[in-house]
Amino acid sequence: KYSQRERNRARRHQLEIARVIQSLCGPVGLEELKKQGMYTRSRIWNRRISRSDWRSIARILEGRLGEAGVEELDPYGSSFYCSRCGWENKDLNGADVFVCGGCGLRLDRQLNAAINLYMRMRFGYVVKWVGGRKRVELRMEGASQKAWWDRVVLPSLVGGCVLTRGGGAE
Known part of the structure; x- marks a missing residue:
C-alpha cells in the first residue's frame, strides 16, 4: 500500500x-x-x-x-575542460571551483560541466585520441569559443554564479 x-x-x-x-x-x-x-x-x-x-x-x-x-x-571531460577557452585542468582533485590556467575563469565545477554539455549539444563535438588520451573538441564554425562564451554565457552568469578567489560572488 x-x-x-x-x-x-x-x-x-x-x-x-x-x-x-x-x-x-x-x-x-x-x-x-x-x-x-x-x-x-x-x-x-x-x-x-x-x-x-x-x-x-x-x-x-x-x-x-x-x-x-x-x-x-558523452560526459567525458565535461568538468575538467574550460567552457570558455577549452584549456584542460588536469588536477581538480575534487575541488568545487574550476580554475582555468588559460583564461583565468573561476566557476563552479558543476556549472562549468553543464555549460560544456550545452555547447557540445549546440555545436557538436569530436572525440580525438591525442598522445594515448581521449580529447573532446567542439565543432565551432566561424566563431571563436571565447567570443561566443563572452557574448552568450557571461551575461547569464551575472548575479552570483561567477566566483572570485575569496569564494564570494562577483
Missing part, C-alpha cells in the same frame, strides 16, 4: 519535472551516465545509486519530444 503510493508520488514528480523541462527548452541534452561506474563508495551510497531511476525522466522526455528532441551526450 505505502510503496505503491511512494511510486505514484515519484512518478508524478518525474512527470512534473519533464513538463517543466519541455516548456522551458527546445531540444534537450542529457549526460549518458552509467551507474556501474558509481558503485565505489559505501554500502549506503551503493544502495542509493541502485534505487535511483534516472532513465525515467529521459524516457518521458523522449516520449514527449521524440527521438530528435533528446540527445545523449
Whole structure:
C-alpha cells in the first residue's frame, strides 16, 4: 500500500519535472551516465545509486519530444575542460571551483560541466585520441569559443554564479 503510493508520488514528480523541462527548452541534452561506474563508495551510497531511476525522466522526455528532441551526450571531460577557452585542468582533485590556467575563469565545477554539455549539444563535438588520451573538441564554425562564451554565457552568469578567489560572488 505505502510503496505503491511512494511510486505514484515519484512518478508524478518525474512527470512534473519533464513538463517543466519541455516548456522551458527546445531540444534537450542529457549526460549518458552509467551507474556501474558509481558503485565505489559505501554500502549506503551503493544502495542509493541502485534505487535511483534516472532513465525515467529521459524516457518521458523522449516520449514527449521524440527521438530528435533528446540527445545523449558523452560526459567525458565535461568538468575538467574550460567552457570558455577549452584549456584542460588536469588536477581538480575534487575541488568545487574550476580554475582555468588559460583564461583565468573561476566557476563552479558543476556549472562549468553543464555549460560544456550545452555547447557540445549546440555545436557538436569530436572525440580525438591525442598522445594515448581521449580529447573532446567542439565543432565551432566561424566563431571563436571565447567570443561566443563572452557574448552568450557571461551575461547569464551575472548575479552570483561567477566566483572570485575569496569564494564570494562577483
